[in-house]
Amino acid sequence: PIAHFDLSPCSLTVCGHHSAQYWPAYNAADQSPAQVPWKGTQIAYYFVTVTSATGFTVPTDQPASDIKAFVSQAKANGVKPVFSLGGWSGSIHFSSLVDSGTKRASLASKVQAFMTKWGFEGVDLDWEYPNGVGIGCNAVNKDDSAHLLSFLKVLRQKLGTSKLITAAVSTEGFAGPDGSPLASFAEYGKYLDYVNLMTYDIAGSWSPTTGPNAPLRKCKSDSSVQTAVKLWTGRGFPAAKVLLGIPAYAISFTTSSSTLKEIEVSGGKWRSKAYQAWDGVVPKGAPGDSNAPYTDECGTKTAAKDGSKGLNGYTRYYDDCAQTPFLFNPSKKHYISYDDAQSARVKTSYAMREGLGGVCVSLFACFFLSLDGGV
Incomplete structure (x- = not known):
């Protein structure tokens, strides 16, 4: 499956902005570099290389x-290939x-x-995150x-x-x-060409209710x-160097009820059905997903997930607030x-x-949605 958002009538390239996308190398079996939709992209990220005790490695x-195919295909299509660390x-x-200083130089x-x-x-x-535990076992320094x-x-300089x-x-x-955001991000803008703002994963398995993955407005979410x-812009980072993240993947929940409850959000400005009680079970995604418990990089064991795939009987809703x-x-x-195309255009x-500066889509390979009654 290939992610493609038609952002017509004014494409980012035509309007002088930039479009970047991440290609998940670990999903190459589902989408090879030759299948990547290169059109309209200026920067493509090979995702991912991972840190090691002495540097970094390719899984x-x-x-x-x-790697060779990705770099070759990108350059053949006039796209700058960049690797993500x-x-x-x-x-x-x-x-x-x-x-x-010695380690930084190395x-x-x-x-x-x-x-x-x-x-x-x-x-x-792609450091997730400086002075933050991230997955749970990251080395952390204040x-x-x-x-x-x-x-x-x-x-x-290098x-x-x-x-x-x-x-x-x-x-x-x-x-x-102290764990709070720095007073100014301006100095980082002197050395970075862009930041890819990860305005997604706002909701997930850690959330007390269901919610939008990438809400435009905060509504009832933790961020937006x-x-x-x-x-970012208020603390001095140049707006022209910010690429807004748009997710090309879905997140899912199993709700506690078969009926959607509507609530007021944003002080009563909107009514929303996006925030529902859920039972802690994450439905299975793609047909190849495994429901078997596994141990992550930190040694944390995860519980098995719901095994159903979900084919028909879905209704699309659009949340006006998010x-x-x-x-x-x-x-x-x-x-x-x-x-989808509507929210991506917004x-x-x-x-x-x-x-x-533009947008950054994460990831190239994701999902295909048919809104005629099925997924």
Whole structure:
């Protein structure tokens, strides 16, 4: 399955903005580099390489042939290939790799060598998160954000100005020693070409209720596109260097009731059915998904999930406050939050009005939705 959002009538390229997309190399069996929809994209991220105790590695299930094909296909289509370093499960060692001048210089050299070896035009630092535990077992230092800034200075000096340095960043910004967002992000803008604002995963298995994956407005969610953009630009990061994240994947819940309850949100400005009580069971997604319990990178064991696939009986709803759609199947009590062409166009228009640099779609390979009664 291939993600494609038609953002006509004014494409980002025509309007002088940028479009970037992540290609999940671990899903190459479902979507090869030759199947990637390159049109309209200026930057493509090879996702992901993961941190190690001494640097970073390519996971064993991502063969070298895929790297070669990705870089070759990107360049053949006039797209800059960039590799992404870190990720949710790959940021465990990030903190310890940049906590001294010697280590920062070593990591910068390894990044440059990897780019030269494979022909990448830049690197994307997907540290999740500086001074944050992320997956749960990351190395953490209260001075992580300061160390990141020092590393960016070294890396920019090493790579020069012709190569891209970007970062996938949290809606909460870079955390200071006390855990709160730094007072200013302006200094980071001197060394980063762009930040890819991760305005998604706002709701998930940790949420007390169902909710939109990537709400435009906060409504009843913990964060939103608008609050994240306001934080980053309000603290001095150049708006023109912010790429707004748009998810090309879905999140799902099993609700407690087969009936959707409507509530008031945003102080009564809107009424919403997006926020429902749920029973803690995440429905199975793609046919190849496994429901077997597994142990993650931190050694945490997860519970088995609901084994049903969900085919028919879904109804599409569009939430006016969050400006995102969701699907609901009352018989299965399955709730699926996602973005489609309508919500992507709303977010793109917002990015342009706010003077942002463009959008970044995560990920290339995701899902295909048929809204004629099935999923």
